[in-house]
Every structure is written in structure tokens, then in C-alpha cells.
Amino acid sequence: MRLTLWSPLAPLVLGVAALVFGIDQLHKYWMLNVYGINEKASVSITFFFDLVMVWNKGVSYGLFTTHTQEWLIALSLVITGVLWIWACGSQRAFTAAAIALVIGGALANAFDRALRGAVADFFHFHYQGFSWYVFNLADVAIVAGVVLLMYESLFMEQASGRRGKA
Numbered sequence: 001m002r003l004t005l006w007s008p009l010a011p012l013v014l015g016v017a018a019l020v021f022g023i024d025q026l027h028k029y030w031m032l033n034v035y036g037i038n039e040k041a042s043v044s045i046t047f048f049f050d051l052v053m054v055w056n057k058g059v060s061y062g063l064f065t066t067h068t069q070e071w072l073i074a075l076s077l078v079i080t081g082v083l084w085i086w087a088c089g090s091q092r093a094f095t096a097a098a099i100a101l102v103i104g105g106a107l108a109n110a111f112d113r114a115l116r117g118a119v120a121d122f123f124h125f126h127y128q129g130f131s132w133y134v135f136n137l138a139d140v141a142i143v144a145g146v147v148l149l150m151y152e153s154l155f156m157e158q159a160s161g162r163r164g165k166a
Contacts, residue, residue: 020104076110101145105138
């Protein structure tokens, strides 16, 4: 991987990250200002899925709630910078797009922290006493990006390595 701040894949990264950011922020705006989730109790969609309103002052699973929002915003921006360099140094559009999903989600949640003082989360899965954490579309993008990077690392690298040896 080469250290670069711009590459032919940079527009792809910007586009995917901006799309994730925009969709997440539009959804949060709709949930808060149109649907009015703040005024509603938990809204049961299925027996295992509810719409709820949770203001997360921490990170995943509510970790680091004792840290200030400024600290978490700064950490998000540093991580985003590192991810940007990684994406620009990558040789594959697949890698760059996966990283862009993480960047877009991280920036959307950092924007929430800056604008609202916490991250707005809405989706709650549960089943027979087991409760998954509450999350939002930015979190979905982050997890999807990480899963795609893991997939690439486990399966695509092996396949390209076998092709190169043949």
C-alpha cells in the first residue's frame, strides 16, 4: 500500500461516503422531525424488531460514555483520515468502496455528536429476552464495510493469489 491522499479511486470513495452520510442524515431527520419518534414509545414492527429513540453518548454498545463528545468526534476524524489514506492507497474498487462505507457511517455519527450532542439510534432487534444494541443506518454501513473488508481479506485475496501462481 502506498501513502497517498488522492488516487483514481478517491472519487468513488467520496461518492460512496457522501451517499452513506446523506442517506443516514435524511433518515435521522425524517425519524426525528417527520415521524416524531421522540414523542412515541417503542413502536413494535414485528415480534423481534422495534423502532425506538435512544441518544447514544458513547460508541458501540454504549462504551466510552464517560468521554466528552469532542473527544469522540476527534477520534472519529482521526480514524476517518487513516481510512481515507488506506482507501486512496488501495488498488481495488471493492476495497475502496468498503472503506468508504465505514467513512460515511463514521462521519454521519460524528456529525450527530457535533450537532445533537449524541448519536440518534432507532433500530432495536430482540428475541425472548435477548436484546441486541440499538443502532442506525450509519452503523449498518460501518458494519457492512467491515464485513466486506473481512470477506475480501479471507476470500478474494486467496483467489487472486491462486490466479497469480497459475
